Amino acid sequence: MLTMIARRMMLAIPSIVGVIVVTFLLTRVLPGDTAAYFAGPAASAQAVEEVRVKLGLDQSIPVQFASYVGDLLRGDLGASLTTGRPVVTELAARLPASTELTLAALLLSLVIAVPLGIIAAVRNDSWVDHFTRIFTTAGVSLPVFFTGLLFVYVFYFLLGWAPAPLGRLDVFYSSPPEWTGFFLIDSLVAREWETFRAALAQLALPTITLAVFSLAPIARITRASMLNVLASDFVRTARAAGLSGGTVVMRYAFRNALLPVITTLGMVFSFLLGANVLVEKVFAWPGVGSYAVEALLASDYAPVQGFVLVMAILYVLVNLAIDLLYGVVDPRMKVEG
Amino acid sequence: MTSQPLLEVRDLTIEFSTRRGVVKAVQRVDLSLAKGETLGIVGESGSGKSVTSYAVMRILDRAGRIANGAIIYSGIDVGAATESEMQDLRGREMSMIFQNPRAALNPIRKIGRQIEDVLIRHVQATRADAREKAIGALRQVRIANPEERYSAYPFELSGGMCQRVVIALALACQPRLLIADEPTTGLDVTTQKAVMDLIVELTRERGMSTLLITHDLGLAATYCDRVIVMEKGNVVESATAEEIFRAPQHPYTRKLMRATPRPGARLCDLLPEEPAPVDRAAAVNVTSDTSPLLRVENLVKEYPRKSTAPFFARFMKRGKFKHPPPFRAVTGISFDVMRGETLGLVGESGCGKSTTSMMLMRLIDSTAGKIVFDGTDLATIPARDFALNPLRRRIQMVFQDPTDSLNPRYTAARAIADPLLRVGTIERSKVRTRCEELALLVGLPLDLLDRLPHQLSGGQKARVGIARALALEPDLVVLDEPTAALDVSVQAIVLNLLQDLKERLGISYLFVSHDLHVVRLLCDRVIVMRSGVIVEQGPTAKVLEAPEAEYTRELIAAIPHPPFAA
Missing domain, CATH: 1.10.3720.10 (MetI-like)
Incomplete structure (x- = not known):
């Protein structure tokens, strides 16, 4: 059984490598100049260029790719330019919400x-x-x-x-202590029945x-x-x-x-x-x-x-x-x- | 024998509602079965023999219904019983064994558990002793190591073994009536004999009544007390096995008897009436060339065995790892096929006969040995390049299943034209003419050429398959059990056609079969194979009349012989 799991995992490696390459390339060919966007509409050409260098966008595609993969290996997915927060933290905070919804559905x-x-x-x-x-x-x-x-x-x-379709939990409730990230399960573990009921009510319609x-x-x-x-x-x-x-x-x-x-x-x-x-x-x-x-x-x-x-x-x-x-x-x- | 029969069917009519309206599958059938008696129902496909037995168990498809008549089992009116009463009867009072035993078992449930399900359902066992009783049931059908086999899944067992499990399942609750629906079709002759002997022994021991449904008149005559013959939903004759066999009354029974290959009969004896005299002058290519058309020398096919070592063990020490010895499907066989000769290749499943024919057709590569066809060693040509080789045209094949070997979306004409279009050199405009020539050659009416396979009968599909093989005027045709899926009367016609074509066109056949009777009729010489080795070869008459090898004798003895046959 373990052998089989290990074997299937190894078979998955090529597809993950493929996904890494394709996503990298896709995001590079997206329309719009990222540097210009972040420098702001009033920025001078020089300011845009500074942002470009800061983001590493002035380097060749292979070099950019190498640094991207290097970051990936360290578990670093980069930081969002709009919020300034690391992508990993944001995804980790938001992923349970999506999976809870999908699994419930x-x-x-x-x-x-x-x-x-x-x-x-x-x-x-x-x-x-x-x-x-x-x-x-x-x-x-x-x-x-x-x-x-x-x-x-x-x-x-x-x-x-x-309830109002405004997120996972009504504003009057606080999120249950985090354990799995799934509010339904976490609130049950913490025995917060009210929170469970509220989370379920929020989840019902989207589900x-x-x-x-x-x-x-x-x-x-x-x-x-x-x-x-x-x-x-x-x-x-x-x-x-x-x-x-x-x-x-x-x-x-x-x-x-x-x-x-x-x-x-x-x-x-x-x-x-x-x-x-x-x-x-x-x-x-x-x-x-x-x-x-x-x-x-x-x-x-x-x-x-x-x-x-x-x-x-x-x-x-x-x-x-x-x-x-x-x-x-x-x-x-x-x-x- | 008691006056009250165990099963009585009176005036039974069964209808199926189809898209084209109501079809009567069985019409006004009467039969009765006494306690302890074995009754055979014989007929070809579409005769309604299976439908009758399904009606007795009331397991007809949703589309089928008993339109008229009564089925009385031991005083109970089966037609009027509720479904839950029927469920109590099935398995405990009457049970059934089926054709294709492997498919008849739940593929993902342990066989022991399947027997337990039946025992527990009929309160013949409790959860506590079910396992023990299931093992007992397996032991009764002579399965070795029943404790181990209890946990086996059907795919881990051979066909004969699966049929034993189905029998164990059917007999687990000691029913009084056993319906055996073609229980040995598709099994090897020796397995067939073992399975039939087992059924007879177990049912006699318990004084059970048996309804044996079969297309094989010889099998019915050997194992049944009485036989009824059905044709197109009607009973045409009902008599004791001996009477039917000695003096068949109805023309259809006589036709069936004639068509069944048997010792002492010639090919043309199988046909219903005297065939129109074949124009022997048309025979061509009576060659004086005595060199063999095909010479096979020390042909070997090995398959690597799947390694049992864990994945990582193999991965880590790739160099040091010892591979298990390969499995030899064919171990160094040698034989010749002469020009204009039919060579039979006989053996039970797994003996290597199919592997051999696939190597000759160059569908798979051989491991070692020579395949010399008209002076060229084909074994040196890789299988995947052979399709483009000019010699490919001269070796053709006719397949076992006439339905599965035709593309369901090709018309008969397109199927016949396929080899012409692919490797032929013929002009496109002349393809149709050539197709018509071929259709006439194999006796396929020209108006059928534009039909799709599902609009053709089994015999017509077989003709299409033969016409396709002959399209490129080959020198050697490999016939892989070409009549195994056909009814006996159709088989008789197809065998005669093959013989006729051989004489007219001067081709050679390699006839692969497990049916010794058919081989006797068609083949000049025969090779008997077992476990990848040739155990005996020689002229057909000599091998079949005075076999030298013990295995050949076993094979011949396993063919059902009615006790009163001459």
């Missing part, structure tokens, strides 16, 4: 989509099946900023059920917004994969042996149908990370997505590089976790591992 979406997919497959062509198809298609067709705004309008403005968006792929893949497995020989054997419907569907069919679902989860997780950027904007969520967008608009390349790198590493880790899950679900994978 993924979990909610799983809890709804997987049972829907299973029922749609078992009751193939029934009203449940058609309802699932329509519901999930509608969910994926609406852009997240639209559903987000709609939810805010209905549940905050009209009904007043939800639902993201979950609605990701229902479709999970439900559709679960359904397709279940239909496939339910038609297979071993399900017929299980039925011929008199096993009850529940055992056949859950223990025999569903476990086998899980593999494609797990694969889809990896992809859904990554595109949720992307969709986050918009949701974070709508709900003033202090996550890495909104941070990166602001930096990008300001031609502030260090945070953008840091963001892309963190996302890439996250993506690699998620895929690693999925490969390991595969091994748990399917004994055939271990042989090849």
Whole structure:
């Protein structure tokens, strides 16, 4: 098992190296002169040049790259030029907010989509099946900023059920003592029930917004994969042996149908990370997505590089976790591992 | 025998709703099965034999439904029972074993656990003693080391072993009726014999009734008391095994009997009526050249074994690490194929016959040895360059599965034209004419040329595959079990076609098969392979009538012989 993890980690190294190179190059070809931007509109040519030298932008691309990699190895992602704070600290402070939101959305979406997919497959062509198809298609067709705004309008403005969409916690509460960075977990650990309730209330709308968006792929893949497995020989054997419907569907069919679902989860997780950027904007969520967008608009390349790198590493880790899950679900994978 | 049958099916009609309307898969079928009796249901694909048995268990697909008739099992009306009553019956009273045993087991659950599931479901075991009882069930089907096998997954077991597990699963709760749906199709002859003998022994021991569903009349006659023959959803004949075998009444039964390859029959005997006399004058290329077309010398294929050492151990001491000895799939075989000859290559799965044919086709590289084709050593040409070699045109192949070996998006004409377009030198405008010539040659009606594979029958697809192989006028055609997936009556026609084509075109065949009867009909000489070695070779009649090697004798003995056959 450990060998397999180590091996998969090593396989991830080339892709991370690739990401480092590409993000570096991409941020260099972004339009706009960073030095001119930071020197200010009134700065003289000489002042701009001074800023350029200070930032190291006067050096050749390979030299800039070498110093970038050198900094990376020391764990230094540079400093944001707009806020002046180190990118690492900012990302570390904001990453838990984004992951908490994404994971919560993924979990909610799983809890709804997987049972829907299973029922749609078992009751193939029934009203449940058609309802699932329509519901999930509608969910994926609406852009997240639209559903987000709609939810805010209905549940905050009209009904007043939800708190103001202003970040992770209402201003009257203080954040729970930091342990994982996930407010829900931290507040539970600290036994601050009020804080937990408030954090959950803030999290609810953005989570639902993201979950609605990701229902479709999970439900559709679960359904397709279940239909496939339910038609297979071993399900017929299980039925011929008199096993009850529940055992056949859950223990025999569903476990086998899980593999494609797990694969889809990896992809859904990554595109949720992307969709986050918009949701974070709508709900003033202090996550890495909104941070990166602001930096990008300001031609502030260090945070953008840091963001892309963190996302890439996250993506690699998620895929690693999925490969390991595969091994748990399917004994055939271990042989090849 | 008691007067009350264990199972009685009366006037059974089963309908399937399809996109083209309702199709009757089974029409007005009657059958009865006494306690302790073995009844065979014989028929070709589409005869409704499996559907009938699924209806008895009530495990039809959603699209299928019992339209009319009654199924009475031991006084219970199966058609009227609730689903939960049926679940209690299935596995405990009646159970089923299937074709393709590996797919019939849950791939990601330990086989022992799968048996436990059934035992616990039918209250034959508690959580405490389930493991012990599951191991007992494995022991009963003669699985060696049942304690160890308990934790095995299906992919770790051979096909025969998986079928034993399926049998253990079916018999775990001591049912009184066993339905065996083509239980040995796809298994080697010796495994088939072992599995069938095991089924018979276990069911006799327990006084069980058995419904054996098969396409193989010989198998049914050997193992059944009575046989019913089905054609297109109807029962055409029902009699004792001996009567059916000695004096078949219905024309369809007679046709089936004729088409089944058997000792003493000639190829043309398999066809339903006297074939139109083949124009022997058309035979060409009766060459006087006596040098072999293909000479194989000391051919070896080795596959590296997967190292068992941990990854890091290998990584750290790369130089010192000792690799395990490679696996030899083919160990130094030599044989010749003469011009205009059919050479049979026989053996059970894993004997190296497919590896050998793939090396001849230059699909894989050989490890050592020579493959001399008409004076040129093909073994020196790397497999990936061979496609461009002019000799490639002269060696063609017909594959085992006529469906899977055709591109589902190519029409028959496009499939036949494929080799012409790829390596042929023919002008584009003449391709269609050539396709039509080839279709006529293999007896494929011209109006079928524009159909896609799924619109063709199995036999028609086989003809397309043969026409494609012949398109470039090869000298040697490798036939890899070309009729294994076909019904016997279609097989009879295809075998005759192959023989006819050989005589007319003067080509040589290398016929790879596990069916000794078919080999007997078609081949001039035969090679018997086992574990990568040739154990016997010689003229077909001699090898099959007076085998020298013990293994050949075993193979011949394993073919089902009805006890009353001449």
